[in-house]
Amino acid sequence: MELRLVLKNAAALSLASVLSKAITAVVAIAVTRYLGPDIYGEYNSALAFVSTFILFVDFGLSNYMVQEGSVDESVLPLYLGNTLAFKTFTSLAIYALMLILMPAKFDLAIRNMVIVFGVASALNALDSSVYNYFQAKQQMYYAAVYQFLSTFLIGLLTIMVVLGKGNVLMITFAQLAATLLVSILLYIHLRRSIRLKFNGRLLVKMLRKGLPFGAAAIFLYVYFQIDMFMLTLMSSNREIGIYSASYRLIAVLLFIPGILTSVIYPILFQLGVESRDKHRETIEKIFKVLSAVGIPGSVLLFVLANPLLSWLYHYRYQETIPIMMILCWFFALECLSFSLGDILTTTNRQWTRAWIQGGAALLNIGINLYAIPRYGIYGASVATLITELYIFVMYYGVVRLKVYKVRIWRQLPIIVLASAVMAAVAHFLRHLHPLLSGGIAGIIYLVILISLDRDFQRIGGYVWRQARRAL
Numbered sequence: 001m002e003l004r005l006v007l008k009n010a011a012a013l014s015l016a017s018v019l020s021k022a023i024t025a026v027v028a029i030a031v032t033r034y035l036g037p038d039i040y041g042e043y044n045s046a047l048a049f050v051s052t053f054i055l056f057v058d059f060g061l062s063n064y065m066v067q068e069g070s071v072d073e074s075v076l077p078l079y080l081g082n083t084l085a086f087k088t089f090t091s092l093a094i095y096a097l098m099l100i101l102m103p104a105k106f107d108l109a110i111r112n113m114v115i116v117f118g119v120a121s122a123l124n125a126l127d128s129s130v131y132n133y134f135q136a137k138q139q140m141y142y143a144a145v146y147q148f149l150s151t152f153l154i155g156l157l158t159i160m161v162v163l164g165k166g167n168v169l170m171i172t173f174a175q176l177a178a179t180l181l182v183s184i185l186l187y188i189h190l191r192r193s194i195r196l197k198f199n200g201r202l203l204v205k206m207l208r209k210g211l212p213f214g215a216a217a218i219f220l221y222v223y224f225q226i227d228m229f230m231l232t233l234m235s236s237n238r239e240i241g242i243y244s245a246s247y248r249l250i251a252v253l254l255f256i257p258g259i260l261t262s263v264i265y266p267i268l269f270q271l272g273v274e275s276r277d278k279h280r281e282t283i284e285k286i287f288k289v290l291s292a293v294g295i296p297g298s299v300l301l302f303v304l305a306n307p308l309l310s311w312l313y314h315y316r317y318q319e320t321i322p323i324m325m326i327l328c329w330f331f332a333l334e335c336l337s338f339s340l341g342d343i344l345t346t347t348n349r350q351w352t353r354a355w356i357q358g359g360a361a362l363l364n365i366g367i368n369l370y371a372i373p374r375y376g377i378y379g380a381s382v383a384t385l386i387t388e389l390y391i392f393v394m395y396y397g398v399v400r401l402k403v404y405k406v407r408i409w410r411q412l413p414i415i416v417l418a419s420a421v422m423a424a425v426a427h428f429l430r431h432l433h434p435l436l437s438g439g440i441a442g443i444i445y446l447v448i449l450i451s452l453d454r455d456f457q458r459i460g461g462y463v464w465r466q467a468r469r470a471l
Helices: 003-057 061-071 073-100 108-136 140-163 168-193 200-234 237-252 255-274 276-303 305-312 318-345 350-403 413-428 434-452 454-470
Strands: none
Touching: 003 073, 003 108, 003 140, 003 168, 003 200, 003 237, 061 073, 061 108, 061 200, 073 108, 073 200, 108 140, 108 168, 140 168, 200 237, 200 350, 237 305, 237 318, 237 350, 255 276, 255 318, 276 305, 276 318, 276 413, 276 434, 276 454, 305 318, 305 434, 318 350, 413 434, 434 454
16 A cells, blocks of 8 residues: 555544544543542542453454454444444443442442443443444544544533532543433434344354454553553552553553554455555554654653643642653554554454463563552553563564564664654753743654655655645
């Protein structure tokens, strides 16, 4: 696939995704500032507990549906029907189990939030399968519209609660109300566009085929968010709030690799079968673009952590600044490993990816069990980086040995050089407002990148032409 085609497809989702994440970031910052470290810690304790349980709803059915539906759209009514029926059953079962296994240390406020978050998360799990259906049909614009609507409604209702000085439970109800409305709209959409079917025998096959995707998702969660769950069980609410103030901010940025990969995911599946060389060329371009985002992004967060967090949280979370300076590198590592993992998934090596992520999950749990009791949230931060580095090294090694010789290192020197210059400029201007210093440093970074690299000259030229047409 040509880089230009990738950019055109990505542009279809970029606007909605950027607006959604901007709203999410603004609302998250407002909630964090409003609640303060202690209550915000309670909020994240409930959220982490529910997220851990709801992970076991899907069993990989949705991703398997994308894989098969991308090749043959006629199977989608049956595959989506089976997926939604199975997830409805598992959602109810897991919700009941979650209520039974709630830790004794949870006070009444956290327990009430778990009850509300559980319903919202179950609905969201069903909605996500519909978004996967849109992805398989390459109708990602529908997914973008509904996801943006969901984000907008959650943001609007949450800000209304904050402005009205409501309590933390009212914030969770705001999220439930928005999710319920979007679920109803998605149901109406499906009734008009598809006639769902169900086949029990096929469901058994789907579960067997989808298991690698499901295992990978579970392992992904474990090494990506298990630290939050373990902190919930082993640390105070205040420590959880301080850690979350940095972690959630960085997590918002992970939509960037998600945009590009979600757009081309069905096409990568096709290229994995049809053309090994085109598959590799596409992956290398994606890796280069994501590296050019992740590396400077982490550098900028590291250099400007103090002024940025002081401004965002109005000096209420100064203890989270060193946590940010550690966790910020997670964003770069995630961008570097994202496309390498997709190589395995889109070349029918789902189990290989699952086993790598399973090893990362065990590594993360082991490090956290040792580090959290001794070093608290600092130990959890370092555990996250070590685990993500392990993922990158393993993905790269397996791809080189088992798939093809992906050429990634040649993509990095100019990006690293431009990022180093950007870091020096940002450090020199750190006494200015963080948006101003970061903006100036970012412009210098882009100028260097576009000046020295032909691929980014093409990207810059394409963006410039599109902007002129829009005006």
